[in-house]
Amino acid sequence: MSVVRLSQYYMPTLKETPGDAEIISHQLLLRAGFMRKTASGIYSLLPLGWRVVQKIEQIVREEMDALDAQEMRLPIIQPEEMWRESGRWDAYGPELMRLKDRHERGWCLGPTHEEIISALIATDIKSYKQLPFALYQMNTKFRDEIRPRFGLLRGREFLMKDCYSFHADEADLGAYYELQAQAYGRICDRMGIDWRRVEADSGQIGGKVTAEFHAIADAGESDIVYCACDYAADIDTLPEEGDARNVCPKCGTSLQRARGIEIGQVFQVGAQYSETMGVSFADVDGAEHPPLMGCYGWGITRSLAAAIEQHNDEYGMKWPAAIAPYQVCLIGIGKDEEVATALETYAAELDQAGIEVVIDDRNERPGTKFADADLVGWPYQVVVGSRGLKNGTVEVKERMSGEKVELPLADVVAYLGEKLKG
Numbered sequence: 001m002s003v004v005r006l007s008q009y010y011m012p013t014l015k016e017t018p019g020d021a022e023i024i025s026h027q028l029l030l031r032a033g034f035m036r037k038t039a040s041g042i043y044s045l046l047p048l049g050w051r052v053v054q055k056i057e058q059i060v061r062e063e064m065d066a067l068d069a070q071e072m073r074l075p076i077i078q079p080e081e082m083w084r085e086s087g088r089w090d091a092y093g094p095e096l097m098r099l100k101d102r103h104e105r106g107w108c109l110g111p112t113h114e115e116i117i118s119a120l121i122a123t124d125i126k127s128y129k130q131l132p133f134a135l136y137q138m139n140t141k142f143r144d145e146i147r148p149r150f151g152l153l154r155g156r157e158f159l160m161k162d163c164y165s166f167h168a169d170e171a172d173l174g175a176y177y178e179l180q181a182q183a184y185g186r187i188c189d190r191m192g193i194d195w196r197r198v199e200a201d202s203g204q205i206g207g208k209v210t211a212e213f214h215a216i217a218d219a220g221e222s223d224i225v226y227c228a229c230d231y232a233a234d235i236d237t238l239p240e241e242g243d244a245r246n247v248c249p250k251c252g253t254s255l256q257r258a259r260g261i262e263i264g265q266v267f268q269v270g271a272q273y274s275e276t277m278g279v280s281f282a283d284v285d286g287a288e289h290p291p292l293m294g295c296y297g298w299g300i301t302r303s304l305a306a307a308i309e310q311h312n313d314e315y316g317m318k319w320p321a322a323i324a325p326y327q328v329c330l331i332g333i334g335k336d337e338e339v340a341t342a343l344e345t346y347a348a349e350l351d352q353a354g355i356e357v358v359i360d361d362r363n364e365r366p367g368t369k370f371a372d373a374d375l376v377g378w379p380y381q382v383v384v385g386s387r388g389l390k391n392g393t394v395e396v397k398e399r400m401s402g403e404k405v406e407l408p409l410a411d412v413v414a415y416l417g418e419k420l421k422g
């Protein structure tokens with residue numbers, strides 16, 4: 001790794017809260033220099049924002065790989081014919097961004113990739129022996145949302161992990177779907193997100209089997225009820241009459257209410273796309289069947305914003321260490337030579353220990369450095385000043401808890417190593 005020095009780092013912080021940012025994650029992402037708006041619902045991710053994206057992607061990747069899903073990459077631009085085949089060219093509506101090339105051929109920017117993946121496997125899948133399998137990608141999606149808002153929560157261009165699995169029968173699809181759902185819970189846990197699994201159509205006959213994963217946050221657009229026993233539902237799917245909205249149908253205790261941000265969804269789609277797009281496989285006896293599909297979408301950029309909605313205070317963001325852009329910020333106080341030397345020594349030692357470290361070497365007042373460190377939300381701030389150095393100590397502040405400890409110089413690296421392990 002290498003040590004980052006903030007004096008040359010592209011982290012343009014803002015003193016004022018931008019006027020059109022209504023919710024805290026949107027405000028903080030702009031103020032702390034994680035992103036900039038390029039156009040309505042379209043953002044440029046700056047180095048800090050991109051670092052967090054990569055951390056989240058890696059967690060998602062590990063969980064997908066653990067389920068033997070295979071990472072790949074599909075085109076963003078998709079031919080009109082494929083969407084006509086599935087029947088969605090007309091059904092999708094104005095959210096689908098349509099365009100023409102120089103030959104007047106129609107295209108769209110992918111809001112999701114069921115068509116293109118079905119068209120892909122249609123040519124390659126022939127036998128039951130090839131099933132089951134799952135493919136996934138991390139890619140840009142485009143949806144021309146009528147009301148892009150809340151920064152990364154509802155963008156027009158955004159990042160999604162989408163996974164598609166293919167199965168010979170219902171039982172196999174159901175089992176893999178459940179594994180995906182469990183992986184989604186682990187992704188939330190690893191990201192430090194307080195989440196609920198919301199069953200969409202609670203067991204309606206003929207209804208599609210699907211579940212949404214919601215981050216609990218006031219900025220959420222869904223109204224959900226939940227219970228300590230792990231039951232949760234979207235209030236709009238429950239009858240207004242009776243006790244459905246107040247009493248848990250699983251355990252009978254009273255339900256709690258909260259707003260939720262949908263950060264992921266798992267879906268047993270079944271044969272729909274295989275049938276419309278001509279995908280089939282031969283079973284043991286040579287009879288042709290459509291493979292059954294499962295779809296699993298995870299909002300990379302939306303979950304990034306959801307994590308901020310859950311972890312912030314009046315001073316800024318508080319990153320869980322697993323998804324922080326960097327783990328430790330070294331802040332030098334005073335211009336003494338010995339402070340500068342100590343910063344470099346610590347940075348090198350932390351780097352050696354595999355800890356991601358930045359040095360705030362900017363020519364700013366201590367107050368500005370502390371304020372920016374709180375704003376950006378590095379999990380640990382290490383304050384190195386000449387007074388402390390004389391006593392043989394430095395101060396370490398944990399951003400999440402606000403806890404400060406004074407440590408002997410020699411103990412700092414081991415202390416942080418212990419805190420950040422696992």
Ligand code: ATP
Pocket residue numbers: 112143145152153154155156158159160262263264265297298299300301302303
């Ligand atoms: P919503 O109901 O919020 O519009 P959706 O149900 O249409 O979302 P899906 O098709 O289920 O979204 O897409 C999978 C995931 O992609 C969502 O769970 C969400 O995390 C993310 N996502 C969807 N739309 C957006 C968007 N406009 N901006 C950012 N992330 C999005």
Ligand code: MG
Pocket residue numbers: 212262264265
């Ligand atoms: Mg959804």
